[in-house]
Amino acid sequence: MVATSRYDRAAEVLEALRDLLLKVQPTFSARRMWTDILTQEERDQLGNDLRVAYADGKTVGIWMRLHHVSQRRAIIEVARQMDFLTDRAADRLIRDIGEHFETIEQAIEDAIRSCGLVVNERDRQVYFDGSLVELDWHRNQAAWNYFIILCQQAKERSTVDRMLLGDHKDPAYLSKQKSRLTSIGKFPYGLADLIVEAGRGTQRLNLPPDQIRIFQRRSMEVLSELC
Secondary structure, eight states: OOOOOHHHHHHHHHHHHHHHHHHHSSHHHHHHIIIIISOHHHHHHTTTOHHHHHHTTHHHHHHHHHHOOOHHHHHHHHHHHTTSSOHHHHHHHHHHTTOOSSSHHHHHHHHHHHOSEEEETTTTEEEETTEEOOOOGGGOHHHHHHHHHHHHHHHTTOOEEGGGGSSOOOTTHHHHHHHHHHHSTTOOHHHHHTEEEOSTTEEEEOSOGGGEEEEEESSSSOEEEOO
């Protein structure tokens, strides 16, 4: 038997998470969690109104707010609670996503050690090959918006069209954005080389999804990881 490679397993995990998300997000799953799984104290924390709570992130969003975990961890935990996963399968998935940690900060530190590209949206920090990208993203809002969209689309194995960044009619807009980004601060040459043309007026970040970790801001202080 041929052993499953690290990249094959990462693809399997991503597919499993997406399948579980389809099961736990619908309203009937939210109602089941609300009535059968959550305590009255937890429902009170959410205003005791399922309709309002569901509007902000659906079933997974509810779990994230209650337990302050990433989106991926919430998907797994909700699926476990609803018996879509056995305890053994859930525990394995949690190890696979690297979130057997007590805090999101520990997860970020592990991601920096083990992953090619890590984005911390709250603190506007980017790490490439374990090193901090020394660029003042706060002073370069357009560059930040451009780069974040590149990363998000790469997680979906998709490309970036200039229209994703606004009503830009210039076909060379993305090329100009890349040129501006790579000319400020100490943007890594290796990372710049991974931003490639993907057709007329489109670009992509040439990294596999499992090598990109994005920790998004859920509130002023709370982070969660983009699945």
